[in-house]
Amino acid sequence: MSMQFWVVQAFNGLSYGALLFLLGSGLSLIFGVMRIVNLSHGSYFLLGGYVALSVIWTTGSWVLAIPVAALAIAFIGLLMERIFLRPLGFDPLRQVLLTVGFAFLFQQAALDIWSGNNFDITPPAALTRSVEAGGMYFPLYRAFMIATALVIGLGLWLAMEKTRIGAAVRATVDDAQMARGVGIDTSRISMFIFALGAFLAALGGVIGGGFLGVYPGLDFEILPLAFAVVIIGGMGSLGGAAIGALMVGLADNFGKALFPEVSYFTLYAPMALILAIKPTGLFGRE
Amino acid sequence: MATDATPNASSESALPALELKGLSKSFGGLHAVRGVTFKLMPGDRKAIIGPNGAGKTTLFNLITGIFPSSSGQVLLYGRDVTAWSSHRRTALGMARTFQVTHLFPKLTVLDNVLLAIKGLRPSKYVMWRFMSSYPDVYEKAHGLLERAQFMDRKDTEVRFLSHGEQRQLEIVLGLASDPKILLLDEPAAGLSSGESVEMSEFLQGLDPKLAILLIEHDMDVVFDVASNISVLHFGEMLESGPAEQIRQSAKVREIYLGTE
Amino acid sequence: MSERAMTSNQTKILAVLAALVAVAIVVPNTNSFLILLATRALAFSILVMSLDILLGYTGLASLGQAAYLGVGAYLTAILATKYQFGLGYDFWLVLLFGIMVGGALAAVFGLLAIRASGVYFLMITLALGQCVWGLAYRWNSLTGGDNGINLRQRPKFGAIDLSNEVAFFFLVFVIFCISLGLMYTLVRSPFGRSLAGIRERELRMKILGYNTWLHKYIAFIIAGAFGGLSGVLWAHTAGIVSPINIELTNSVDALLMAVLGGAGTLVGGVIGSFIVFGLREYLSTLVPWWQYVLGIIYVLTILFLPTGLMGIPERIRQRRARNGNAGKPKQLAPAATS
Numbered sequence: 044m045s046m047q048f049w050v051v052q053a054f055n056g057l058s059y060g061a062l063l064f065l066l067g068s069g070l071s072l073i074f075g076v077m078r079i080v081n082l083s084h085g086s087y088f089l090l091g092g093y094v095a096l097s098v099i100w101t102t103g104s105w106v107l108a109i110p111v112a113a114l115a116i117a118f119i120g121l122l123m124e125r126i127f128l129r130p131l132g133f134d135p136l137r138q139v140l141l142t143v144g145f146a147f148l149f150q151q152a153a154l155d156i157w158s159g160n161n162f163d164i165t166p167p168a169a170l171t172r173s174v175e176a177g178g179m180y181f182p183l184y185r186a187f188m189i190a191t192a193l194v195i196g197l198g199l200w201l202a203m204e205k206t207r208i209g210a211a212v213r214a215t216v217d218d219a220q221m222a223r224g225v226g227i228d229t230s231r232i233s234m235f236i237f238a239l240g241a242f243l244a245a246l247g248g249v250i251g252g253g254f255l256g257v258y259p260g261l262d263f264e265i266l267p268l269a270f271a272v273v274i275i276g277g278m279g280s281l282g283g284a285a286i287g288a289l290m291v292g293l294a295d296n297f298g299k300a301l302f303p304e305v306s307y308f309t310l311y312a313p314m315a316l317i318l319a320i321k322p323t324g325l326f327g328r329e
Numbered sequence: 330m331a332t333d334a335t336p337n338a339s340s341e342s343a344l345p346a347l348e349l350k351g352l353s354k355s356f357g358g359l360h361a362v363r364g365v366t367f368k369l370m371p372g373d374r375k376a377i378i379g380p381n382g383a384g385k386t387t388l389f390n391l392i393t394g395i396f397p398s399s400s401g402q403v404l405l406y407g408r409d410v411t412a413w414s415s416h417r418r419t420a421l422g423m424a425r426t427f428q429v430t431h432l433f434p435k436l437t438v439l440d441n442v443l444l445a446i447k448g449l450r451p452s453k454y455v456m457w458r459f460m461s462s463y464p465d466v467y468e469k470a471h472g473l474l475e476r477a478q479f480m481d482r483k484d485t486e487v488r489f490l491s492h493g494e495q496r497q498l499e500i501v502l503g504l505a506s507d508p509k510i511l512l513l514d515e516p517a518a519g520l521s522s523g524e525s526v527e528m529s530e531f532l533q534g535l536d537p538k539l540a541i542l543l544i545e546h547d548m549d550v551v552f553d554v555a556s557n558i559s560v561l562h563f564g565e566m567l568e569s570g571p572a573e574q575i576r577q578s579a580k581v582r583e584i585y586l587g588t589e
Numbered sequence: 590m591s592e593r594a595m596t597s598n599q600t601k602i603l604a605v606l607a608a609l610v611a612v613a614i615v616v617p618n619t620n621s622f623l624i625l626l627a628t629r630a631l632a633f634s635i636l637v638m639s640l641d642i643l644l645g646y647t648g649l650a651s652l653g654q655a656a657y658l659g660v661g662a663y664l665t666a667i668l669a670t671k672y673q674f675g676l677g678y679d680f681w682l683v684l685l686f687g688i689m690v691g692g693a694l695a696a697v698f699g700l701l702a703i704r705a706s707g708v709y710f711l712m713i714t715l716a717l718g719q720c721v722w723g724l725a726y727r728w729n730s731l732t733g734g735d736n737g738i739n740l741r742q743r744p745k746f747g748a749i750d751l752s753n754e755v756a757f758f759f760l761v762f763v764i765f766c767i768s769l770g771l772m773y774t775l776v777r778s779p780f781g782r783s784l785a786g787i788r789e790r791e792l793r794m795k796i797l798g799y800n801t802w803l804h805k806y807i808a809f810i811i812a813g814a815f816g817g818l819s820g821v822l823w824a825h826t827a828g829i830v831s832p833i834n835i836e837l838t839n840s841v842d843a844l845l846m847a848v849l850g851g852a853g854t855l856v857g858g859v860i861g862s863f864i865v866f867g868l869r870e871y872l873s874t875l876v877p878w879w880q881y882v883l884g885i886i887y888v889l890t891i892l893f894l895p896t897g898l899m900g901i902p903e904r905i906r907q908r909r910a911r912n913g914n915a916g917k918p919k920q921l922a923p924a925a926t927s
Contacts (some may be wrong), residue, residue, distance in 0.1 A: 068708035080708055082841070127892070135708045136650045137891050142840050142850055144887035151880035263838050267719045274712055304730070307723020315716040322709040393796055419798035431796075433789035444786045447779050448797030454807075456780040463779070506798060 047179055052296050058185035060292025061192030062254065065247030066265065067272030067291075068199060068284040069240030075216035075279020076229075076236045079128065080135065083142040084244050085266030086149040091116050091245025092257035093157045095164055101230070113246040120241025124234050139329055146262060160257050164252030188250055192288075199281055212236060216279040244269075268295070271314045344407045346371045346510045346540045347392065347423070352401035361387040363564040364401065369540050371509065376543040376555035378575075380584065384564040388429055389514050393425050394418050405510070420449055424508035426499040428515040428544070438479055441469040441487055441498060444477055445497045445505035452495075470505075477501045477531075499533070504513035504565075510540045517547045529553040530538045552576070560584075605769075605856055613762060617755045624754045625826075630859075630866040631765045633658075633759075634823035636860035637846045638772050639815035644844065645853025646776055647808050648788030652711050653698075653718025654843050657813045659725060659835035660694050661687035661820020666738040666830040667731065680744035684764075684821050691817015692810050694721075699809040703802060718840055727833040737831025738825060751825070761822050768815060772855055775811065784808055849890050851897025860898055 070084045094115050095108035100110075123145060132136050165171070170187050173180040203209035214222040215232050223229050248257075253262065268291060276287025291310060298306035347369040354362040356441050358579045362384045369375055377385055390396045392403055394415040405421045433441050446466050447453045452544070461467070477497055482490070487498065496516060503511055516532070517525040529550040545551045551558065552572055559569040560581050568578055575581055616627045636658045643649040665683055668674040675683035698717045705713050725732045732738065743751035751757040775781045784795045787801050794801050824830050833839070846865050850857030865883065872879040894900060 051638070074708075078708060079713035080711055127888070131892075135711065136644075136848075137649070137895060139652075139711060140845060141888060141891045142889060143845065144884050144891060147880060147887065151878065151884060154880075155878070192791055263836065266698040267715065267837055270712065271719075274716065304728045305724065308720050311716050311719040311723055315698075315701055315713055315720060318705065318709060318716060320706055322713075395792065395795075395822050414800070415795040416798045416800045419796060425796055427793070431793040433786055433793070435789055440782065440785075444782060444794070445797050447783070448794075448799055453779050453799065455785055456775045456778040456811075458779075459774065459777045460779050460782050461777070502793070502797070550808060 051179055054181060056293035056296035057146035058188045059296060060289040061189045062247055062251045062264055063268060063272050063292055064196060064285055064288035065243050067267045067288050068281060069243035070269050071273045071278055071284040072236050074238040074273060076212060077233045080139045081142050083141055083146040083149065085262035086146045087120060087194050087241045087244035087264055088248040089117050089262040090149060090153060091248030092164060092252035093153055095249040095252060096162055096257060109249050112249045113242045116245030117238045121234060121238040124237035150262060156257055161231055161256055161258040166253045184253055189248060196285055199236045203281060271310060274314050274318055335377055341372045345369060346406060348404040350402040352403065353399045354387055354396060355399050361564050362391060365566050369542055371540050372538050373540045374555045375557045376545060376551045377559050377561050377562035378551060383561040385561055386514055389425060389512055392512060422509035424503045424506055425512035426514055426516060428518055430495045432487045432495060432498055435486055437484050437486055438498065439470060439483040442473055442501060442505055445502040449506045473501050473505055480507055492519055496520060504523055513541060513543045515544055515546060517545060517550045525550055609766060617758060621754050624758050626866055628761050629828050630863045631761050632819055633824045634859040634862035635765060635768045635819035635842050636816050637862050639812040639856050640660040640843050641852060641858045642772060642808055642812045643845045643856055644847055646781060646788060647784040647805060649710050651714040652840050653714035654816055655835050655839035656721040657691040657694060657816025658820040658823055659721055660690050661817035662824040662830040662834055663725060663732060664690050665821045665824035666740055666794045669740050670738055676742060676744050678746060687817040687821035688814045692814035695810045695813020699806045703805050703809060722832055722835040735774050737829050739829050743825050762815050764822060845887055848897055851899030854899040857897050857899040
């Protein structure tokens with residue numbers, strides 16, 4: 044296998060990992076703060092793509108579609124958290140099932156509104172070109188994905204480390220009870236984080252729409268990958284999510300290229316092993 | 330050092346039912362239990378007292394194998410069980426109750442007792458016969474429930490019982506496996522004074538061959554039930570001796586009784 | 590009170606038996622669409638009941654139960670299409686193999702999963718289920734990949750051809766009844782009661798002398814074995830086996846059916862299975878918005894009926910008891926201490 048193969052595959056894996064980071068970081072934060080296994084996270088991703096399509100169809104603006112879609116889905120997430128998840132209290136099973144119930148409702152709604160067709164989100168022409176380097180072609184859109192994930196990741200990291208609300212979030216991840224004890228409003232933190240998670244997932248959905256497409260079933264297709272990211276990286280840890288996303292992105296690409304018959308197995312088996320050996324993930328705290 | 334004055338035990342058997350040798354446990358930097366050495370002979374009635382946070386419940390958790398110990402040994406009838414899991418220790422004849430009620434809340438009183446009786450019987454693995462086809466187990470459960478005056482409520486789910494009733498049922502569950510050693514973690518916790526008196530009468534009425542180790546804050550229960558008392562303070566065994574000696578001890582008064 | 594408990598139990602058993610007899614009489618006399626629907630629901634409900642042993646009785650919520658149905662189904666399909674095995678009397682061997690392969694897979698997965706609890710158990714079973722899905726989806730040479738495997742025929746026992754819907758319905762029905770009987774015996778047995786004890790308070794069970802890890806592990810294997818069995822039946826019911834059968838949504842479906850009917854009741858899962866299959870395959874032919882009904886039923890059940898449909902009579906009884914004699918518990922309390 045040539046050098047070219049490795050470089051191209053690594054680049055592809057990296058860009059896929061960037062997309063997974065957008066999806067996984069929110070899921071990880073939600074789990075860290077609320078201990079909720081959110082099975083409607085894939086729906087946020089898919090709905091983000093659909094809402095962006097509508098915005099593009101009506102206004103023709105891809106740039107506008109990104110914030111509108113992400114904010115709309117963040118609002119849906121916020122409502123879900125406030126109206127339905129909060130009153131349930133801490134009961135992992137009921138929370139999981141409730142998020143599944145919503146995933147089904149979202150699925151049907153998407154089918155009704157946007158039909159069952161496959162769509163692509165076409166980015167501006169400037170991003171659809173490829174750049175040649177060393178005899179290899181690199182699609183600019185994939186580079187854009189990586190850049191977006193870097194900017195978002197950096198922003199999240201700064202927010203977590205440098206702001207008061209970030210400190211409150213970290214305290215809640217560490218020990219929610221203790222955080223409540225020192226006067227942190229964990230209920231508002233939960234609301235904020237749930238909305239942020241939905242925002243990030245929808246953002247991933249819009250950007251992924253130019254790469255994976257937007258189609259019914261994408262929600263449950265992408266969801267297990269998001270869980271792989273979260274579990275490998277460790278729940279509630281941003282850095283963990285970044286490394287998890289990178290590992291899953293690369294493993295997925297190289298797996299499919301090198302041993303296609305067992306490629307998903309090589310992704311999920313390590314995930315199960317990590318869970319069995321260190322349930323808090325590679326980078327999660329005890 | 331612990332000087333175990335056990336007049337009634339030495340004649341019966343040379344092997345202590347329970348022996349701790351330099352048992353220690355630390356959580357991170359916190360030394361919850363430090364170098365505890367202790368002996369409980371068959372038929373002994375001993376109590377461990379000490380202020381809150383002295384490490385009493387941690388000590389029980391080490392003895393029953395809920396936590397692994399950091400160093401030291403636990404011996405049951407001379408066998409080193411330090412590395413054993415809880416259920417294997419139980420099989421050697423040890424039972425315990427919990428300070429915070431640990432019953433099966435959504436099962437009936439009778440089911441709670443049936444599970445406790447089955448715990449040490451090989452038939453607990455049987456899956457092709459109904460539980461109700463074991464009349465001997467039911468007979469024994471009825472006997473235990475009658476003795477504790479629970480028969481009229483045997484079909485009530487445990488979560489609907491009063492706190493006092495749940496405390497009593499804790500002890501019934503402890504006795505269901507016919508233990509030779511019984512560890513009682515604050516059996517009178519949260520009971521009214523009348524209920525405490527009943528509790529200590531009930532404990533005094535138990536088989537004299539049963540070795541009892543008691544953790545308790547209610548000193549009336551301690552002096553009624555135990556003939557020998559050890560004082561645990563910041564995880565260390567400070568003083569041990571006959572009940573009367575401990576009652577007189579100035580040091581004990583200072584750290585423990587004085588604070589009551 | 591004990592007599593009342595006894596009779597209420599007998600009433601329940603009689604009600605279930607009556608329902609089974611009714612199904613056996615009514616279903617074969619309907620049209621082929623309904624017969625197939627009932628057959629599907631029955632085959633799948635074996636999986637749902639197996640999950641209920643974990644969920645309702647042991648307190649372990651698995652998000653990967655479809656994997657066991659998957660291995661049973663793929664085994665059946667591969668043996669039938671590649672080796673022409675299991676299409677005659679040797680079908681009974683396939684049934685046995687299905688049970689064994691489900692149990693064996695659970696024995697491997699259980700080693701990883703059983704140590705975890707709560708949310709972590711959910712996640713690890715999800716990961717393990719996805720491992721099996723990934724193999725089915727990608728291992729083209731064995732599984733046919735995305736397209737799956739078509740079973741072109743059902744077994745024939747001499748003159749009895751299971752391609753006949755009614756004959757096949759009765760086969761599935763009988764195996765379903767046997768499974769229900771076995772699982773009912775299991776949950777009422779000392780071992781089954783020990784699982785309930787673990788669900789309620791695992792620490793106490795350890796102190797009482799139970800090796801709780803082993804009990805959970807055995808329960809996990811038994812659930813996997815019944816999952817494998819349901820897979821064998823599913824393969825011949827659907828006539829096609831594909832990665833869709835192992836997808837996360839299928840595991841989630843099983844979980845929701847169990848909760849909808851009432852976890853910890855076994856038959857609740859069967860009711861849940863019939864309702865969901867009924868809505869999905871019958872209502873979907875009538876109206877396009879059937880999935881809203883399903884989604885709303887799920888959400889409402891979880892919000893307002895945590896004990897599921899089977900819990901409704903109990904809730905009514907409790908409400909009546911509370912309104913009827915509010916003073917009763919107070920009378921009981923002093924009796925305990927006197």
